[in-house]
Amino acid sequence: MEIKSAARKLLVEGGAPAIGLRAVARELNLSAPALYRYFASHDDLVSALVADLYDELTAFLIELRDTGADLGEQLFLIAGGLRDWALAHPAEFGLMFGSPVPDPEAVEHELTPSHQAAMRFGAVFKDLVAQVYWQRPFPSPPDAELGPELVAQLEQKSEFFDGMPAGAIYLSLTYWTRLYGLICMEVFGQLHWALEDAGAYFDAQLREIGQALGLDCPPG
Known part of the structure; x- marks a missing residue:
């Protein structure tokens, strides 16, 4: 899934603190609320x-x-x-x-x-x-x-x-x-x-x- 691929890219570049829903959304050119259709929270x-x-x-x-x-x-x-x-x-x-x-x-x-x-x-x-x-x-x-x-x-x-x-x-x-x-x-x-x-x-x-x-x- 593109969302998890983007999260992994951010992880490699900036470590665990870099994996935020807003950061992932920016990576995919999406709004943060759009990610909630796939993951209910950052922990998920x-x-x-x-x-x-x-x-x-x-x-x-x-x-x-x-x-x-x-x-x-x-x-x-x-x-x-x-x-x-x-x-x-x-x-x-x-x-x-x-x-x-x-x-x-x-x-x-x-x-x-x-x-x-x-x-x-x-x-x-x-x-x-x-x-x-x-x-x-x-x-x-x-x-x-x-x-x-x-x-x-x-x-x-x-x-x-x-x-x-x-x-x-x-x-x-x-x-x-x-x-x-x-x-x-x-x-x-x-x-x-x-x-x-x-x-x-x-x-x-x-x-x-x-x-x-x-x-x-x-x-x-």
Whole structure:
């Protein structure tokens, strides 16, 4: 849709604050009230744009994943693909991942398009790790080591993580936040002081994670 294309153009040029209904209307030579026929509010427009971005990224990652010969290669492909996409689209990445994802259980009405699209994106990684675990369970910390409060929270999400036990979910979250945090630091310019090019460091981190999951990791 032209409206969302114009909003994305403004996002890339001026960041999230540049996406205003009046600004989008000017970009399209329309009046601001005309946009309300398509989007009831600024939040609705941003949610629709974020949903499109998530779906674009998800389709890109699935296409990469499906070229992998085994689970180890698939993990490397989608993780590397996420980094490549984020570096190529820093403004879009910032809009998508700079806001909290609502808790589905706290949403009384139909979930927003952006939230639904975010769940589809997350499933690409979540489902792959669950597949790895159920094919060959990787070592994970015992419940006693994690503590009852954390274990209780993790067990509540067991169904969401395809029935994995608390320790396996814990490692899945640990490895995801590790890779995600590294990508965020690189995209937002927080690694230049240490690394001119973080690609080799990212690959080394990914290889370490793959080995911990018992995967055959591609060579460096």
